[in-house]
Amino acid sequence: MAIKNQKGIALWNRAKKIIPGGSQLLSKRSEMFLPDQWPSYYKKAKGIEILDLDGKKYMDFSIMGVGSCALGYADPDVNKAVKSAIDNGSMSTLNCPEEVELAELLIKLHPWAKMARYARTGGEAMAVAVRIARAYSGKEKVVFCGYHGWSDWYLAANLADQKNLDGHLLPGLEPAGVPRSLRGTTLAFSYNHIDELEKLVKENNDIGVIVVEPFRHQQPQNDFLKKVKKIAEKIGAVLIFDEVTIAWRLNAGGVHLLYRVNPDIAVLGKAMSNGYPMAAIIGREEVMQAAQKTFISSTYWTERIGPTASLATIKKMQKVNLPRHLKKIGKMIGDGWQKLAKKHQLKLNVIGPEALITFSFDYKDDSQAIRTLFTQEMLKRGFLASSSVYVSYAHKPYHVKKYLKTVDEVFGIIKKAISDKRITTILNGPVSHTGFKRLT
Amino acid sequence: MAIKNQKGIALWNRAKKIIPGGSQLLSKRSEMFLPDQWPSYYKKAKGIEILDLDGKKYMDFSIMGVGSCALGYADPDVNKAVKSAIDNGSMSTLNCPEEVELAELLIKLHPWAKMARYARTGGEAMAVAVRIARAYSGKEKVVFCGYHGWSDWYLAANLADQKNLDGHLLPGLEPAGVPRSLRGTTLAFSYNHIDELEKLVKENNDIGVIVVEPFRHQQPQNDFLKKVKKIAEKIGAVLIFDEVTIAWRLNAGGVHLLYRVNPDIAVLGKAMSNGYPMAAIIGREEVMQAAQKTFISSTYWTERIGPTASLATIKKMQKVNLPRHLKKIGKMIGDGWQKLAKKHQLKLNVIGPEALITFSFDYKDDSQAIRTLFTQEMLKRGFLASSSVYVSYAHKPYHVKKYLKTVDEVFGIIKKAISDKRITTILNGPVSHTGFKRLT
Numbered sequence: 001m002a003i004k005n006q007k008g009i010a011l012w013n014r015a016k017k018i019i020p021g022g023s024q025l026l027s028k029r030s031e032m033f034l035p036d037q038w039p040s041y042y043k044k045a046k047g048i049e050i051l052d053l054d055g056k057k058y059m060d061f062s063i064m065g066v067g068s069c070a071l072g073y074a075d076p077d078v079n080k081a082v083k084s085a086i087d088n089g090s091m092s093t094l095n096c097p098e099e100v101e102l103a104e105l106l107i108k109l110h111p112w113a114k115m116a117r118y119a120r121t122g123g124e125a126m127a128v129a130v131r132i133a134r135a136y137s138g139k140e141k142v143v144f145c146g147y148h149g150w151s152d153w154y155l156a157a158n159l160a161d162q163k164n165l166d167g168h169l170l171p172g173l174e175p176a177g178v179p180r181s182l183r184g185t186t187l188a189f190s191y192n193h194i195d196e197l198e199k200l201v202k203e204n205n206d207i208g209v210i211v212v213e214p215f216r217h218q219q220p221q222n223d224f225l226k227k228v229k230k231i232a233e234k235i236g237a238v239l240i241f242d243e244v245t246i247a248w249r250l251n252a253g254g255v256h257l258l259y260r261v262n263p264d265i266a267v268l269g270k271a272m273s274n275g276y277p278m279a280a281i282i283g284r285e286e287v288m289q290a291a292q293k294t295f296i297s298s299t300y301w302t303e304r305i306g307p308t309a310s311l312a313t314i315k316k317m318q319k320v321n322l323p324r325h326l327k328k329i330g331k332m333i334g335d336g337w338q339k340l341a342k343k344h345q346l347k348l349n350v351i352g353p354e355a356l357i358t359f360s361f362d363y364k365d366d367s368q369a370i371r372t373l374f375t376q377e378m379l380k381r382g383f384l385a386s387s388s389v390y391v392s393y394a395h396k397p398y399h400v401k402k403y404l405k406t407v408d409e410v411f412g413i414i415k416k417a418i419s420d421k422r423i424t425t426i427l428n429g430p431v432s433h434t435g436f437k438r439l440t
Numbered sequence: 441m442a443i444k445n446q447k448g449i450a451l452w453n454r455a456k457k458i459i460p461g462g463s464q465l466l467s468k469r470s471e472m473f474l475p476d477q478w479p480s481y482y483k484k485a486k487g488i489e490i491l492d493l494d495g496k497k498y499m500d501f502s503i504m505g506v507g508s509c510a511l512g513y514a515d516p517d518v519n520k521a522v523k524s525a526i527d528n529g530s531m532s533t534l535n536c537p538e539e540v541e542l543a544e545l546l547i548k549l550h551p552w553a554k555m556a557r558y559a560r561t562g563g564e565a566m567a568v569a570v571r572i573a574r575a576y577s578g579k580e581k582v583v584f585c586g587y588h589g590w591s592d593w594y595l596a597a598n599l600a601d602q603k604n605l606d607g608h609l610l611p612g613l614e615p616a617g618v619p620r621s622l623r624g625t626t627l628a629f630s631y632n633h634i635d636e637l638e639k640l641v642k643e644n645n646d647i648g649v650i651v652v653e654p655f656r657h658q659q660p661q662n663d664f665l666k667k668v669k670k671i672a673e674k675i676g677a678v679l680i681f682d683e684v685t686i687a688w689r690l691n692a693g694g695v696h697l698l699y700r701v702n703p704d705i706a707v708l709g710k711a712m713s714n715g716y717p718m719a720a721i722i723g724r725e726e727v728m729q730a731a732q733k734t735f736i737s738s739t740y741w742t743e744r745i746g747p748t749a750s751l752a753t754i755k756k757m758q759k760v761n762l763p764r765h766l767k768k769i770g771k772m773i774g775d776g777w778q779k780l781a782k783k784h785q786l787k788l789n790v791i792g793p794e795a796l797i798t799f800s801f802d803y804k805d806d807s808q809a810i811r812t813l814f815t816q817e818m819l820k821r822g823f824l825a826s827s828s829v830y831v832s833y834a835h836k837p838y839h840v841k842k843y844l845k846t847v848d849e850v851f852g853i854i855k856k857a858i859s860d861k862r863i864t865t866i867l868n869g870p871v872s873h874t875g876f877k878r879l880t
Contacts, residue, residue: 011540018543018555020731023535024741041537045529053537065531066739074529083523089514091505091715093824095463097481097493100451115458120560120717129563131592135617139621150736152571153619176734179593223762255614270739274599275531277560277717277740289461292878294616296590299506299710300561300717301464305745363866384533438732 007053013038016439024434026170027066033386034186034375036429045073047394050384061333061385061403063316064390067356070271070326071316072394078274081312082305090304098307105314106282109253112262115280115288118301122244122269123149125279128296130209130267132281135237136264136290139208141184142199145191146213148242156182164188169436191218194227201235211240212263215255217351217358225261232264238287244269244279247392249355251323252314272300274313278306317393323355326391329400330354333389336404344411346418358388368421370414377410447493452480456879463636466610466876467506473826474815476869485513489833490824501823501843504830507685507796511756512834518714521752522745530716530744538747545754546722549693552702555728557721558741562684562709563589565719568736569705570649572721573678576704576730579648581624583640584608585631586653588682596622602709604628631658634667641675645715651680655695657791657798665701672704678727684709684719689795690829691763692754714753718746729795757833763795766831769840770794773829776844784851786858798828810854810865812872817850 001298012030016022023029030038039052050073064070071078085098103116103256117132119125128152134140148154155175157164160183165173168188187204189196201207210232216226232239239266241263243254248271251258264287269279282287316322334350334357337397341348347362361370371387378385383406389395417423424431452470456462463469470478477790479492488500490513491622504510511518543556557572559565568594574580584696587608595615597604600623605613607630627644629636631653640645650672652664672679681703683694688711691698696706704727721728756762774790774797781788787802801810811827818825823846829835857863864871 007485011537012535014802015540015543018547019540020555020557020728021736024539024558024737025739026735026737027532027739028535028742039541040535042532042534043528043537045532046536050529050532050534052534060533062609063533065533066742068531068739068743073532074527079526082637086519087491088483088515089715091508092482092485092490092513093468093500093503093505094448094485094490094492095455095480097451097483098474099464100455100459100481103455106460113849115460117460118464121564121738123738124561124564127591131617133617134619140617140619140621150738151567155735170735173735174733175787177571177573177580178734179580179622179625181580181625181784182619185619250878256837258563264738275529276745277743288460288657290616294618295466295595295610295613295616295876296461297464297466298561298563298590299465299467299508302506303469303715305715305716373877436735 003256008039008041009036011053018211022439027063028438029432029433031439032169033432034372034379034429035432037376037379047072047431048392048399057382059399059403061389062384062386063388064392065275066270067390068270069275070248070392071274071313071321072392073275075274075316077316078309078312082309085304085308095302096304096307098304098311102307102310105311106280110257110266110282112284113266113282114285115283115287117291117296118306119279119281120277120300120306122267122279125244125267125281126242126271127151127153129240129267130211130280131294131296132288132291133209133240133265134289135294137208137217137236137238139206139237141207142186142209142211143189143207144186144211145189145365146216146242147209151184152178153186157186157188159183162177173436192221192224194224197228197231201231207235207237209240210237211242212437214241214243214259215246220259224258225256225259229261229263236240238265239263240265240267242267248272249323250353252318272313273309276305276309278310313370320393322393325393326355329395329397330357330389330391332397332400333357333391336400336407340404340408344415346411346415355391356388357391360387363418366423368434369427370418373414373417373423373427374410375432376427377413378406381406381410448479448481449476451493462879465506467503469879470874471824471873473872473877474812474819474869475872477816477819487512488832490838498822498824499839499843501829502826503828504587504832505715506710510688510717510762511714511753512832513715513740515714515756518749522716522749523844525748533743536744536747538744543749543752545751545872550722551695552724553706553722554725557731557736558746559719559721560717560740560746562707562719563591565707565709565721566591566682566685567591569680569707570720571734571736572728572731573649573680573705575734576727577648577676577678579646581644581647582626582649582651583637583647584626584651584654585629585630586682587649588651592618592622593626597626597628599623613876618744624687632661632664634664637668637671641671647675647677650677650701651682653686654681654683654699654851655686657723657872659697665696665699669701674791674852678705679703680705680707682707688757689763689766690710690793693759710751713746713749716745716749718750758835762833765833766795769835769837770797770829770831772837772840773797773831776840776847780844780848780851784855786851786855795831796828797831800827803858806863808874809867809871810858813854813857813863813867814850815872816867817853818846821846821850
C-alpha cells in the first residue's frame, strides 16, 4: 500500500517548477527522505506533532526543523515572548534593547567572550565571523574542518577539487559561481587529524583563520581542540568554533565550554532561538573590534524577534535543564535501536551524542535503500523518521515508547525484506538522495 | 535646554562596549542622527509613533525602520497573519506552503520572472543573486552602480581604491578582511553614465554580471536602463536589478515594471515584509536554474514568518494602493519643505521620489551641522527627523500638518543660527556622521 499525501506531493512537484531545488534548504528536500512519498509541507506543528496538508498527523523523530527547535515546535514560552515583541513593534528606526540584553547573556555564559554581533542565518553568521577574523589577522587563508554553509569563503575549498568538502557532512557541493580567484584560499583538514593541520601550516605561511566544528558526531581525541588552539596561537591565526549545530544541546552555550578550550570567535545559531531566524557571533574584544574596520551591516539584523526569541529560548533551556533531558531521551532511543537491531539481527551502527542520536545500516550498497524503506514504513505508521533524531524537550518517554514499538515492527519488515532480497520491490518510490543533486 | 534620554543614551554607551559598532546596521547608529542625544532604543512602535526607554513619545518622520515598514510599524493585518503562523508553528521538518504561494504571487506580479528563491536579509539575497548570475554566465567579473550591502563580492570594489564605492550611497566602506585575490573582480560605474559602462565593457572581456539599483533618487535618463540591458545581452552578462530599497514604494513590485525593462534577476526585500526578515531573488527560469549547480542552502531561510509576512504585506499594499498614498504624502512633505525654506530664506534642495522624499541644506561645510541642528530641534519637539522621510501608509495628512508646523518653527531657529553664526554653539552634542566610521 503506497502512502497517499496527495496535496503535499502535488505542491512539492509544483514548487520544483518555480523554486530551483524546491526548497531553500537541501535537508528539507523530500528527496532527502522519501522521494515521491514524503508529505513535504505542513499546516501545523506543535511539540513533536506535525499535521500535513492532507490532515494526517505525524510524530517527528527526525531532524526537528534541522535542529532549530530543541524545545519543540511552537514552544509556548518562546512564542509568548515573540508575540509580545510583535505587539510592541518588531522593527523601528530605533534599536531594540533586547539585542544588548542578549549580548550580556551570551557574554555571561561565555566569560572569555566580551563582544557580540548578530545575523539571521548560520551561514551568514559564519561569513561575518570569517570577515572579522581575516580583518583582524590580516591574513586571508582559511583552513577548516566540518560543515560551514553555502558562502563563497567555504565553497572556495571545492574550486581546486570538487571532492575537497566530501568528508565534511555533505558530499558533492558544487562551487559554480564562486570566483576562481578564491582557489586555494580555503583548505580542508580532517577532524581529529592534527597531523593534517600541521602539514597545512607547514606548507602555507599565510593562514589567518582556522575554522572548526568542535563536535558533531565524533568526540575530540588526544586533546585535538587544545592542539588546534595552540597552533592558531603559534601562527597568529584567529580560531573560530562553528557551534551552529551543536551548541545548547550538550550544555548551556557552546560545547567548547565543556572541553575548556576557548576560541577567539564562536558562532551560535539554530537551537538558540527555537525556530526564529537568529545567529550570533561572539568573541574576544580585541578580535571582535576588527568588525569596526570593515563594513558589516544589514537592515534585517536589527529586528526584534531574533534577540527576543533567543532570550526566551536560552532562559527556558536553562530552567528545564535541556541538555539533561536530551541526553536521557537520546539514550533511550539509541539503546532501543541497538536492542531491536539485536532482536531482529540487523547490522546497525549507533553514534552519538545522545542529543543528536544517529544510526546507520551496515549493508554496503543496500544501506541507503534500507534507510529509505525504514522512512517509508515509519511514515505509514505515523512517524517522520530518518537515521538521525534531533532530540527535543518535547520528546517525552511515552513518545519514545510508541516510537520504539513501531521501530520494532519496521525492523522486522526490513529484516524480512533483506532476507527475501525484496528491498527495492517493497519500496514505493526511488531511494533517497545522500547529498547535493540537481532536481528536475 | 539639552534633551534628556537618559536610559537610551546609557544603553547605547553600554552597547558600544559589547557590540562592535553598537548596532547591526550603520544607519541605526545614534551617531548617524544626533550623537550623545538620540534616544537610540525603543519600547514600543505603532503606526508612526515610537516610545523610547524613558517613556517619551515621538512621531517618526525619518527612516521608518530603514524603509522596511512601508505600512507603518506593527501593522495589524500583517501582525495577525504572522501570529497565526506562530500559533501553527513557524518552523518544522517539513516546508511551509506559504513559500510556494509567495513564489506564485511574485511571478504573477513580475510575469517575466518564472522562479524564486529566498533569503532573510537584503545583503544575503544579493550574494545569492550574484552567485547564481556567476554560475549561469560562467564569467565572474561584476560591474555595478548603487549600494548593494556588506558582502565580499561588493566590498571587493574597494580593494583597489578605498574610494571606489564613495559615490554609491555610503562613503568610506572599508573592505578589511575581503580576500585580496578578489581585487579587480568588481568594478563601479556611475548611474546614468552609460559611457562609463561602455568603457568598462571595452576594457574587460570577462564581465559576467551587471548589477544596478534601477532607481533611488535619480530617474533613469536617456533610456539608461534599456541601454544597460542591451549591453548585458550583447556581452552575455546576467543583469541584476537590486530593488531592495525601492521596490513596492512606487508600484506593486519592482520599479523596473514602470520602466518596462526586465532584468534577468531582481532582488526584493525590506518593504516586502513590513519589518519581518525576508528577501526574494526572482528571475528568468534559465538563469535561476543555475542555482541548482551551486550549493545555496540555509536552515533559517525555511521558516514560515518571512513568506507569511510578505504575503500579508503585499496583499495589503495592493488593497490600499500604497504607492498612491506614499506619493501624495511625500508630495505634501516635499512641497512643505520648499515653501518653508522660501519663507525662512533657507538654501534647501529637495529630491524625490515622493515615497522617499529627501532634502539637503546647501551651506557647504556647515550643511552637516545644520542638518544635525534640525534633528536636535525636531527631537525636542517630539519628532524623529532626518533629511529623508521613508513615507509609510501610517503617515496621514494630519501628521504631516503637525510635522510641517514644527518644521516651520525649527527652520526659523536654523535661519537665526545661521545668521548669528551660532550653529555649533546651540548644538548640544557633536555633528552627526555622514558615513562609516569607527565608534569608541
